[in-house]
Amino acid sequence: MSALPMIAGALIAAPLPVAAINWHSLFFLLFASVSCGFAVAVVAADNVVRMAFYLVLSLGATAGLFFLAGAEFLGAMQLMIYVGGTLVLLVFGVMLTAQAPLVAIKGSGRDRVLAGIVGVALLALLLQAAFSVKPWRAPAAGVVAEPAATPIGMSLVGVRVDEPAVGAPAANKRPGYMLPFEIVSIHLLVVLVGAAYLARAKRRKVPRAIEVAASVEPPASVAEHASIGRERHRSGSVLAGGRP
Amino acid sequence: MAEFLINTVRLPAWLAWSVTAGVAAALILNVIAGGALVFIWAERKIAGRIQDRLGPTRTGGKFGWLQSLADGLKLLAKEDLMPDGADGMLFRLAPYVSFCASFCAFIALPFAFDFIGQRMNVGVFFVIAVLGIEVFGVILAGYASASKWSLFGAMREAAQVVSYEVPLGMCVVVPVMLAGSMDLVTIAEKQAGWLTNWYLFHDPFTFVIFWVYVTCAVASVNRAPFDLAEAESELVAGFHTEYSGLRWSYFFMAEYGSMFLVSALAALLFLGGWNGPVPVASLLGLSEGTGDTASYFVRLLGMANLLGKASLGVLIMMWIRWTLPRLRIDQVMMTCLKYCTPLAAAMFLGAMLWQIALPGGLVPGLRRPAGEIREGWLPGPGGAFKVRSADVGKVVQVSP
Amino acid sequence: MNIVVASAVPLLGLITEPVSVAHYLVVGAILFVSGVVCMAMKRNALGVLMGIELVLNGANVNFVAFASPYLQGEGSRSLGLDGQVIALFVILLAAAEAAVALAITLNFYNNHATVDVDRADDLKG
Structure with a gap:
């Protein structure tokens, strides 16, 4: 009746010498489980600092998945911009706002149930879609991919080098990415200015030294009071430099 | 093997x-x-x-x-202490996060021609990216310690490291541009030959940008005069105030690991990598690619070269640490945003223009032609993807 | 006994058979759904932001999977470079979006001393 020894026995008896293991798949399984597991942990956790930490692990493992899929440049980009930049920024924000009552704000039980139902429904739909197309389930064998860093760089300046250039029908031509690249550059500049404007230091009414002394350690009573009532508390954050 | x-x-x-x-x-x-x-x-x-x-x-x-x-x-x-209000899991994990990041970056670091964990097409980028993750361990340690000193140290570190990644990235881009590759092995190979082939001496702009790189590297691994995160005169010991015993020593190993790493990166990018100042091996008629005992010896020599250069870098960092006073946090930020970043950007432009105007160098004949052979990406006849352009000293023109 | 072996073998197939696009799509789906649920459920503004990051990453995983030459079977045309470039743009835009959203959150925190999104109802009629 005991199922566990039977499964264990089956595992041992199954014709699976170690040589049959596909290491690519094994590492995929490893990264995928870390990625998905910690993504779910982000949802399940209440403490916002832990959420940030789980998110770091999840996105780091996703970078590993990118490396496995042959997208080396993208994986390094993910590590550098996402994990090293965006998430550090996020953790920075968490730490600036991490006062005791704000660290763990819990949603209501009704919300959780609703979100769970919607989530499971959505997941079922997406999984069904993932397995519905046959070519997506058939892996390629023995493909040696060219490293993609150079083609990506060239495509960003508008030249595609990853396709047969001569004699190919015009319909198969793929465009370069010069214009999107420029647009994104301008966009980043605008965002930079905008973010600096939003988080800038407002006009000060008190001398800076006093203000910094006051803002470094927000009195616990103020924070509690503010979280119960609606008063605007007196001290701004260190980053923004003051109250409006 | x-x-x-x-x-x-x-x-x-x-x-x-x-x-x-x-x-x-x-x-x-x-x-x-x-x-x-x-x-x-x-x-x-x-x-x-x-x-x-x-x-x-x-x-x-x-x-x-x-x-x-x-x-x-x-x-x-030593006893492994943990403060009362600490977040236990994060407090325990933080040193390992730091150490793992520092350790992982070594995967893509070549010690000699093929003494490398995993040769990567985007090696430079990978090393810089993984090194940037080290800051997470520090931030977590600072937060989880439930101590004001730790939190302050961690926030300073976060601000500092994120800021200094910008000029550091710009400095690293220059050798990448000169070599036409992000592969560390290729970049080091392009500097083979005499001392003059090193990118440090490629043109005046790379010479300046090397020192910008040194500044940024010291700042990004939190060494004095940029060690605001553990300023012991103000913050007791900064982010590792509450740590003791083995966990504390993990932070230290991570610090020394990343010091060694940025020094080795400086050696690879600007100082010729495993190529010594005098090409002893090629003067003796040995080469590193053939796979017999002699080539093995050449590679060992190269590794000694690289380790020597990297250790020299670490020693210079120590020299700086015990010579200069610590900066204030606003001075650290000013150094980054007002000096390092514009300087790096200007030098980047300068190096680019130099490469276009004087592709052969000031004194033709000093540079070995092999160092100048670049991979071109001209879409050739028959859909050839990569064309080796053997045009000595010519920037490959890309037809739009 | 046979039933047990049969149920164990598909799991073993995960290790022994090469990875296909569908595998990556499953990972992308889980990341996406986690992100959506996170956005809907969390009341901390930064938690909502983390949900957005997860959603964008789920999309990125899909793009990379479709772009990868390792995963596509015969007869299907992979996205090739386009998928990777689009994923690149997604990462860049996510960074921009995070910067602005963080600035907004910090402003909100400065004015209201909280990061609870349910309390951001000043404009409610």
Whole structure:
């Protein structure tokens, strides 16, 4: 009746010498489980600092998945911009706002149930879609991919080098990415200015030294009071430099 | 090595690859741990000498060179303390996060022609990216310690490291541009030959940008004068105030590991990598690619070269640490945003223009032609993807 | 006994058979759904931001999977470079979006001393 020894026995008896293991798949399984597991942990956790930490692990493992899929440049980009930049920024924000009552704000039980139902429904739909197309389930064998860093760089300046250039029908031509690249550059500049404007230091009414002394350690009573009532508390954050 | 195990020792393939991976990992781990032991001893001796003291003299003979081993034993025996209000899981994990990041970056670092964990197409980028993750351990440690000093140290570190990644990235881009590749092996190979082939001496702009890189590298690994995160005169010990024993020593190993890493990166990008100032091997008629004993010897020589250069970099960092006073946080930010970033951007432009205007260098004939052969990406006839353009000293024009 | 072996073998197939696009799509789906649920459920503004990051990453995983030459079977045309470039743009835009959203959150925190999104109802009629 005991199922566990039977499964264990089956595992041992199954014709699976170690040589049959596909290491690519094994590492995929490893990264995928870390990625998905910690993504779910982000949802399940209440403490916002832990959420940030789980998110770091999840996105780091996703970078590993990118490396496995042959997208080396993208994986390094993910590590550098996402994990090293965006998430550090996020953790920075968490730490600036991490006062005791704000660290763990819990949603209501009704919300959780609703979100769970919607989530499971959505997941079922997406999984069904993932397995519905046959070519997506058939892996390629023995493909040696060219490293993609150079083609990506060239495509960003508008030249595609990853396709047969001569004699190919015009319909198969793929465009370069010069214009999107420029647009994104301008966009980043605008965002930079905008973010600096939003988080800038407002006009000060008190001398800076006093203000910094006051803002470094927000009195616990103020924070509690503010979280119960609606008063605007007196001290701004260190980053923004003051109250409006 | 895996081929050797499969062909000569007749191991099954999976075991051979696992053994190879294990040996590589163990070697890298030894570079970090053994390096940390030596560098901690060296730091104490250098600090002593600079301050007109002797430094350690007792443990292990006249020069005290067993001092760091004794320190290690002491740390092992220490009690592992944790503050009352600390977030237990994050507090315990933080040192390992730091150490793992520092360790992982070594995967893509070549020590000689093919002494490398995993050769990557985007090696430089990978190393810089993984090094940037180290800051997470510090931030977590700062938050989880439930101590004001730690939190302040961590926030300073976060602001500093994120800011300094910008000029650091710009500095690194220049050798990448000159070599036409992000692969560290290729970049180092392009500087083969005499001293003058090093990118440090490529043109005046790279010479300047090397020093910008040094500044940014010191700042991004949190060494004095940029060690705001652990400013002991203000913050007790900064982010590791609450740590003791082995966990504390993990932070230290991570710090020394990343110091060594940025020094090795400087050596690879600007100082010729494993190519010595004088091409001894090629003067003797040996080459590193052939695979016999002589080429193995050449590679060992190259590794000694690289390790020597990297250690020299670490020693210079120590020299700086015990010479300069610590900056204030606003001065640190000003150095980054007002000096390093514009300077790096200007030097980047300058190096680019130099490469277009004077592709052959100022004194033609000094540079070895092989160093100038670049991969072109001209869409040639028959859909050829990569065309080796052997045009000596010509920037490859890309037809739009 | 046979049933047990049969149920164990598909799991073993995960390790022994090469990875296909569908595998990556499953990972992308889980990341996406986690992100959506996170956005809907969390009341901390930064938690909502983390949900957005997860959603974008789920999309990125899909793009990379479709772009990868390792995963596509015969007869299907992979996205090739386009997928990777689009994923690149997604990462860049995510960074921009995070910077602005963080600035907004910090402003909100400065004015209201909280990061609870349910309390951001000043404009409610």
